[in-house]
Amino acid sequence: MGTTQLESVPEPKYWHLKTVLSEALDSEFSVGEILPNERDLAARFGVARATLRQALEQLELEGRLQRRRGVGTTVAPPRVGVAVGSEQQAWPGAAGDDWQTVDCAAAVPPASVADALGTDREQAVHTVRRSRMTHGQPVAAELLYIPEASVPELSAIDAPSGAARARAVLRELQRLELESRENAVELGSARADDAKELDRLPGAPVLVVTTRYLAGGRTAAVSVATYRADTCRLTFGDSGAVEIHEGPERQAS
Amino acid sequence: MGTTQLESVPEPKYWHLKTVLSEALDSEFSVGEILPNERDLAARFGVARATLRQALEQLELEGRLQRRRGVGTTVAPPRVGVAVGSEQQAWPGAAGDDWQTVDCAAAVPPASVADALGTDREQAVHTVRRSRMTHGQPVAAELLYIPEASVPELSAIDAPSGAARARAVLRELQRLELESRENAVELGSARADDAKELDRLPGAPVLVVTTRYLAGGRTAAVSVATYRADTCRLTFGDSGAVEIHEGPERQAS
DNA sequence: TAGTGGTCTAGACCACTCA
DNA sequence: GAGTGGTCTAGACCACTAG
Structure with missing residues (x-):
């Protein structure tokens, strides 16, 4: 990628640097390749680390690079498209989604969630944790909040917590008729627990x-899912993401 | 907000600092209020700037703060929800959307857009620039790519460029029957031109x-809209093209 | 243990806004 | 011109990964 000199322009150095690196990534590197380490790169371009x-x-924010402490900086593959609005009529946990149920506990949700659910702010609700995998990589961590009222017959079916309990809650939830869903997307930074699950550092x-999830005129459940912004492109609408990827097709389980 | 001491924990200082500040924002500041400047704050917490x-x-990334060079750091209002998937059946420029048409030119689109449109990579297409305002603030800048084939009768209607031309292109486009739309959302950083329009610095x-936009079995147009991540929460209504059941209408704004 | 990226410091100067 | 946030430097040490 040469020893390109940075001209003294009013443009910030890091911005120019980003452009130069971006072009180098296009022309001289291939996916997965390891870049020189930061100290060498900085020296090569004559800037501070x-x-x-x-x-x-x-560049990492834009999904072009992947950095891992103790390992190095590699060229990232194109972002993977993950469908978020396609299973339009489905409850979480419906057959065929690529979520994995982790566990379940009773917990008091954040105030904003409680308001959406119409529960008291101190009232505990079923809190189901799930994670989503694509191509063997974790892409999302989710917390599902389900008030007692949405799963009235759950009482003594299973264990009080754990994955079995989580599945029982979702099973009960699916007995309701789903009217519609409303999605909102915004930028955030990963909490410590989500970061761990997503194999990123906190704050990523x-x-x-x-x-x-609306059913019976009320909000029957609320899901808060955090997707890795560096690796994911969220697709909404009819035919979501059909990704082109080489290798054997995923087989039905 | 006090002179809270940072304990010497393995947790990064900036992370702990963020938590402390976040709580202070909740309890001791109101929207629009100006924070102490960075040098004072750093001194107060005993850290480097x-x-x-x-x-x-x-905190700015999470939409809690707003920083402006030469002015200061203020407490940001809650993110504004902007509907992205609600006008499911509408072409861009349909009555009632809150986009403002800026201008139009013929330009060669990025390769990825050309591929989606099915045009040659060197072929120029109509490129309409629009901007979206909400509550008097710019929230999005958009580039619309419309191939000649989608507006065949445009020929000599108006000026070759400018806002009038842009409106003419959109008017012609609306004669096609819209089949469906597909949305994808991903994180990016603002190019210089978009940044200017969004009143942010490049890289924001x-x-x-x-x-x-799908019509007649082809991609009739492609839109690339960049929304301010700090101030916006994108909402995707479900109302999947198919089902229409009565009920309380969702209201815009 | 060697090498990587992550955190942190204490300065400096620049670009911008506004009185 | 005073004050703000934005950029940049040249160091240092830490946390993590892997041979």
Whole structure:
């Protein structure tokens, strides 16, 4: 990628640097390839390491790079499209989705969720944790909030917590008739627990998808799913993401 | 907000700082209020300015703060929800949307857009620029790509460029029957031109919404809209093209 | 243990806004 | 011109990964 000199322009160095690196990624590197380390790169471009890092951070934000502590910086594959609005009529946990139920507990939801659910702010609700995998990589961590009222017959079916309980809650939920869903997407940063599940550091940029499940004229459940912003492109609408990827087709389970 | 001491924990300082600031924002500040400047804040917490800035950057990313060079750091209002998937059956420029048509030119689209449109990579298409305002603030800048084939009768109707031309293109486009739309959302950073229009600095985080408009079995148009990630929450109504059941109408704005 | 990215410091100067 | 946030430097040490 050469030893390109940075001209002294009013444009910030890191911005110019980002452009140069971006072009180098297109022309001289292939997916998965390891870049020189930050100290070498900074020296090569004649800038401080912090400046070089500013450029790398942006490229990582745009999904061009992947950095891992103790390992290095690699060229990221194109973002994977994940369908968020396609299973239009389905409750979470319906057959065929690629979510994995992790566990379940009773917990008091954040105030905003409680308001959406119409429950008291101190009232505990079923809290189901799920994670979503695509191509063997974790792409999303989700917390599902389901008030007692939505699963009235759950009482003594299963264990009080754990994955079995979670599945029981979702099973009960599916007895309701789903009227519609409402999605919202916004930018956030990963909490510590989500970050761990997503194999990122805390604070990593994520796309937060909040879904309200409406049934019987009320909000029967609320889902807050955090997607890795660096690796994901969220698709909404009819035919979601049919991804082109080489290799054997995923087989039905 | 006090002079809270940072304990020496393995948790990064900026992370802890962010938590402390976040709580202070909730309890001791109101929307629009100006924070102390970065040098004072850093001194107050006993950290270097760079560390303090790392915390502020995250809070800005989460939409809690707004920073303006030469002015200061203020407490941001809650994110505004902007509907992206609600006018499911509408072409861009349909009556009632809150987009403002800026201008139009013939230009060669990015390769990815050309592929989606099915045009040659060197072929120029109508490129309409629009901007979206909400509550008097710019929230999105859009580039619409419309191939000649989608507006065959446009020939000599209006000026070769400018806002009048743009409106003529959109008017012609609306003669086609819209079959469906496909949306994708991903994280990006603002290009210089978009940043200017959004009143942000280049590189600011944006949510990039790519929409394919399908008509007559082909992609009739592609829209690439960049939304300010700090101020916007994108909402996708469900109302999947098919089902229409009565009920309380969702209201815009 | 060597090498990587992540955090942190204490400065400096620049670009911008506004009185 | 005073004050703000934005950029940049040249170091240092830490946390993590892997041979």
